[in-house]
Each structure stands twice: as C-alpha cells, then as structure tokens.
Amino acid sequence: MHWSTTRVQRPKQLQNACKGKSEIEEDTQPAKRQTPLEKLTLEMCKDEAVIKELTVGRRVGFYKVRGQIGCGNFSKVKLAVHALTKDKVAIKIMDKMRLDLQTQRMLSREISNMESLYHPNLLQLYEVLETPSRLYLVLEFAGGGDLHTRISSGGKLSDQESKIVFAQILSAVKYMHENNIIHRDLKAENVLYTTNACIKVADFGFSTRVNNRNQALDTFCGSPPYAAPELFKDESYMGPPVDVWAMGVLLFFMVTGTLPFRADTVAKLRQTVLEGAYVLPTWVSAPCQRLIKGILKPEPLERCALDQMLGCEWLLPVELFRPIPPLYQLNPIHLMEAGPGELDREQEEVKGILDKLGITQEHILNNQGKRIRSPITGVYRILLHRVKRNNGAESVPIISGVVKDPKRDSLRAYRNLRHSSKLCVLS
Template sequence: MPEKARQRSTQVYQHYLYTVTDSSECSSEKEEDEEPSKRLTPLEKLTLEMCKDENTVKELTVGKRVGFYKVRGQIGCGNFSKVKLATHALTKDKVAVKIMDKMRLDVQTQRMLTREISNMESLYHPNLLQLFEVLETPSRLYLILEFAGGGDLHTRISSGGKLTDLESKIVFAQILSAVKYMHENNIIHRDLKAENVLYTTNGCIKVADFGFSTKVNNRNQALDTFCGSPPYAAPELFKDDSYIGPPVDVWAMGVLLFFMVTGSLPFRADTVPKLRQSVLEGAYVLPIWVSAPCQRLIRGILKPEPSERCALDQMLGCEWLLPVELFRPIPPLYQLNPIHLLEAGPGELDRDQEEVKGILEKLGVTPEHILNNQGKRIRSPINGVYRILLHRVKRNRGAESVPSISGVVKDPKRDSLRAYRNLRHSSKLCALS
C-alpha cells in the first residue's frame, strides 16, 4: 500500500465501509499507536485491517477474502458456479459461498439468479437453506449461504444404501414441511432432487438450490419452462405444454420418497427419450419390503394426472406420517431485519433476539450501523452479521431439531384431524388451491 495511504489512518478508519466511528471518538495518532486494542471494538479492528493491513488487503485482492469472509477450499460446483467453504471473520461462523463469474452469465441465467436471490430472501423456514448476504464485485457475484455440513441425500443413499422406514419418515416429513411453506408463499421450487436435499451436522434437513424456483401470482398459474432433472420431472413437463407448479414439486417428492425407501429411482433409462416414455407410461415397481402405508403414499403421489395427486395436507395426514411429530413454530419473516431490535419496546424482544442484540453490542455493531444499512436488505454486511448470529442462536436453542417419532398409538384427535384434511382436500378443484 502507498506510504501516503498509510499516513491517512484516521481518515480511512473513520469512513471505510460503515463509518465505524465519528470524529469525537478519534484522538491523536500517537494515542492510536500506543493503545489501539483498548479502544477498538472487534468490528472496528476488522474494518481497519481490511483497509490498512497488508496481508488482509492482499487476501482481498486475490480472492482469499470476500468482504468479511475468509474463503477456504471448494466444496461443490454447478453449471455456472462453484461453492466454497468460508468463515466469517467477525463471528467465526462457517458459511458456504456460491461464486458466479458474471462474464459467463447470459441474460436468461442472470434473470434466474435475480429470481433465486429474491425468492430465498422472502423465505424463512428451518428446513430451507438460508441466504445470509449477497456481495458483488465488477466480475463476480457471491451468495453467502448457510453451511449445512452433513452432505446431501443422494450421496448418503448412493454410498450407504436405502434409508430405513423410520429414517425416511423423518427426512420426508421435513421436506414436506419446507415445500408446504414455499407453496403457501406462492414459490415453486421446480428442482427438487436428492442432490438438493442437504443434511446439517445434527441431522436436520435443508432443501437447497433455488436456481429454478419461481414466484407465481397464485398456485393455479400456468408455467411453460421445463425445469429440473429429467428423472424427477413430472409427466406434464415432457408434454411440451403449460403446467401448474405445485403438482410438479409434488411429483418430484414422490420420486424422492421412492428413492429413499428403495435406494433406486422409479423411472430409469439410458437416454432422455426413453426416460420420457417411461415417465409418461407411469410404470414402476415397488419392492415388497416397502411398508403398505408408504406404498399407498407413493402411489397417491405418482399419478400421471396432476389434479389426482395427493395434496400436501393429505400427505401430512396420511397413515405413514402419523407418528411424526412435525409441527413447529415458523419464525416470522420480519426477524430477518435487525431494525426490529431498535423499534421493539421493553419486554417485546424474545430470548433469542435479546441474545443476538447482546452479541451485536459486544462486536461493536451500534444502532447507527443498523440504521445506516437499512434499505440494503440482503446486500448489507451488517444485516449479514445479524442473520448469521440469529441463525446460530436459534440453532443452539433447538429450532433445527429433528422431528420426533411417537409410538403408533391410537389418537382420536389426530385421527379426526386426518379425516378433516382428507375431506377438505379430496376435491380435484381445491387440491391445488
């Protein structure tokens, strides 16, 4: 770094990135040199390093750092991106960084990426992979994502074989909960497959990769883009006609369930045309070891006619999932914006929010930082710090705990609920509404 820039430490420190301090807090350069560690908060130290420290500046230049994140090795790749593991330099939390070369993105891919970011930002569910922050340089775009850490469902089954009936219930129930939440918010995933179902280190399931997702005005809106992986594609996608979004996700869930309980896909072929024919014919064989309730659920999902497939509420009330205690409170979306920490009155913040507020204060994040970053939403480093901390606190409090399995006991209340769901969603006209 040029010597002239080194001599402007106070000015750079004052104005870099967040205006981390004001002139009243600055003293002489001599005092700064004597006792910098006693006067600087962790946030101030980090921003000063990013501006003045030669090693940190070099890491930022060569891509070993992106914003507040120290980038490590690659953990995945896609057609237009690669995914690397990273650590937040301030909070020390691990994250996944999806990196895209902007020069390689055509207009359609850019549009899909914009949709992916918008859809992920509008969803907040314990079984959906969370987007913490978006960073952009002239040549690259970075999506800072929750790091699941437990591998994906496809790898687990390919290496270890089919899941047990109990394991399948736990995994499928979480996928069902996530997809139901998405559909209630008018978002269709359109690329549900085992590779996009991730495990956390404690066994929680995360539905990931929203690259083909789309938001509809209503769930009966017609779509016309072929999306997803052919082995998971519904029959209507192979007919080169418009289709309704929710039944496409439902079909893919049926293929996923078949894969979980058998270790193989229901429709297989050497070529896409042969696979297309197999899917359109709807011919598949369920092994005899699959339990009868699970077989009934799969057959209820993998129906060629979209309107005849099980509705999501019907799945929740089916016999096979009856022992799964799935119902958990879903945090409100407003919690993703730290401004509510400032607007809440005495006693209005819950325990999680109070803990996050205390951590932010220790790190040196002030109300001014939060106010100055309003309007930036997912592109704010301060909001990124907040979302990462909120996720950590909620995870430590059990928000991502695996659903429990109760004994198969006759429960009149749950039987009544199941009967109600079946009655409510048995009509073809309301199955997708």
C-alpha cells in the first residue's frame, strides 16, 4: 500500500467492447468513487439534515453528539461517536462566555499538559475544537465508570484488586512527575475504568508544569479530603509530595471503603489532617498498612518516594508492564517522515486505515502546525489508540503470586532455626 494524492482509475470491463461509440465515450470518464472523508465533507456542506445537526449542536466537527455523561463547574461532558472511525469519545464542552481569565489560563494549561503526555494509564486528548461561543475537548471515552462510584456502591476493593488499581495509578503519576507535570487533583472521582478494567487518571484542570520537582507552588488545588497538610498551612509547597499524599488517601479509600480524614466542615477537616489523625483497620494487610503509613506522613520530605512504592513489599507481586510510546508518534507527520521499514506494525496498520478513509499525504502535510486543533490529528490519534489497545497496550497488570525475596527467605529461615533447632536453643 502506498499513499498518493491521485487515484488510479479501474480499467473498463470487457463488455464495453459491445457498446456503441457514444456509450464507450461516456464510460471513458467514469464517476469518481468518493472516499469516506470526501463523502462526509460533502454531507457537512450540502446535506440539510447534517447541517441542521451541526447548527443545533448534535454534531461537532466530525463527531455525532449523544447524551450527557457528566458535568463540572464550568463544563458538561457528552458521549459522541466519530463519524469516520465510528469510535466512541467523550467531549468536554465549555461555554467560553462563562470562563473568567483565571479559568481560561487553567484550561489552556490543561490542554497543553494533556497534549504533552502519552501513557496507557492517562486519559488521552484527541482533538480540540473551538467556535465563537464554545470550546470542545475531545477525550478518550472510559466506559467503566469511576473509582468513587464503584466503591460507594459496591464497597471496598479486595486486596488484589487494590494492588492492580494502585499500581496503574502509580505508573501514571510517576510518568507525569518524570515529565515535570503535577496533577494536584488526584481523587477517586478522577480515576476511571475502561471497559476492559484498565485504569485511566483523568481531569487535568488543576495540573501544572514545573521547571523542576523542587519548585515551590502556592495555589491551593484539589479536593479537601485528599489535600496534604502543607496545603492547609497557606504556605508554598512542592508538587510531587502533594500528589503522593493524595495517592495515600486513595489507597486508604480502596482498601477500607472510607476516607482516612472526615469531618463536617472544612475547618474541622483541616485540623484532622494537620493532626494526622486516622485509624487503619487491623484487617488491612500488614504490607499495605506499612505503605499507607509511609505515604501519609505530615512532613512532605518524609513521605515515600514513587520508586520506593514500586519496590514496596505490597506491590512486589504485581507485574506491571507498561511500554510507553514516544511522544512524536502522536503527530501524524511521523507516518510520512519515517524511512522504509522504520514504521512498526501498529503504525503500518494505522496508515492503512487512514488510506481507506481517504486521508492522503496532502491532508497530513496541510495539517502541519495545527497540532491538536485539527480533525486529521483527531482521526489519527483515535486510530492509533484503538490499534494499540487492540494489541494489548492497555492490558491489566498481573498478580504473579508470592515473590521470592532471598533476603527475606533467609531471614525467615534463620528465625525458624533459632526458635526450633535443638542445636541453637539457649538455656
């Protein structure tokens, strides 16, 4: 398969030889078969029903808008289907007239941060569309609900499920911090399940990019029950430990079904958090208790680092294989710039689907510089995500069982020897 901006006409059928001269001349210029992209573009320009849907908001760009699936302070989220690829997406819709200057800055930061992250456990941004009155963020659709709803309706997670969920959150946050982006609003409502139980960290409205991980921040962000003690002190703070604290609250919520810090008012909650007053049920496994206690330390610098969490006893049995694709793959120009044999199997598959849809090299060349604000980028990112997902890029971590730790095993053997061996009994 190769890309070209011209189409090769099919040869005439043999029966043309039996036709009259005028018929043959008429058939020498057969009607060009429209590609799906050409057909859709024509419908959006000339089909009255489609034009009406675009006018009343039942269509946005290439997306057919369905029912509402969520809402926020400044936005509502609707389910939609891409008219070309048929993939489901979530569209976050914001009324620009209601956005003050600070909210506009936050939104710009959210878009920039999401555009620069590419991880299997982070909700993906496909495309941004804008009209004079509205802004649309086209997002990956995670159809399995959120963690808060799952626990509120079904109770705490099992120890095994908690490990699988927490390991994915940890992988996502570690990747963000390595790219100098702090989430600042980690909570159960922002942890989403896909239909195949893969976890997606979502909602980057309060996220911020720092020059380095020790940079001081001074904006109170996020939900009070998940807020670290330093946020309640009205002082500057470092970003990574704030995310780490919120992860500790999340883990507590997963394994117990309740939040560690609860109060009737924010003032009482503040006091509870500053005192570090929480009680871990005795039935929570000892390795998990040690991890929670290592995270929920009032002093930011004393909290567990993310690498320490990855190597902790509680998570050791979790096999978390997460190949992180390079960021340049998010730009469709990569398909054209790659030399012979440089595209992997997934990229070749995406290229083939684009060709069938009628998206040519010319479309991609004209797309340069538009980045996320382009329907061509939207189609490409949706297809790339679909292909990678179908090839197992979002497979759920596996619990491998008891991990053999030579040091721990030798210590256990020594303790057993000391207490049971007749040769070692001291009188």
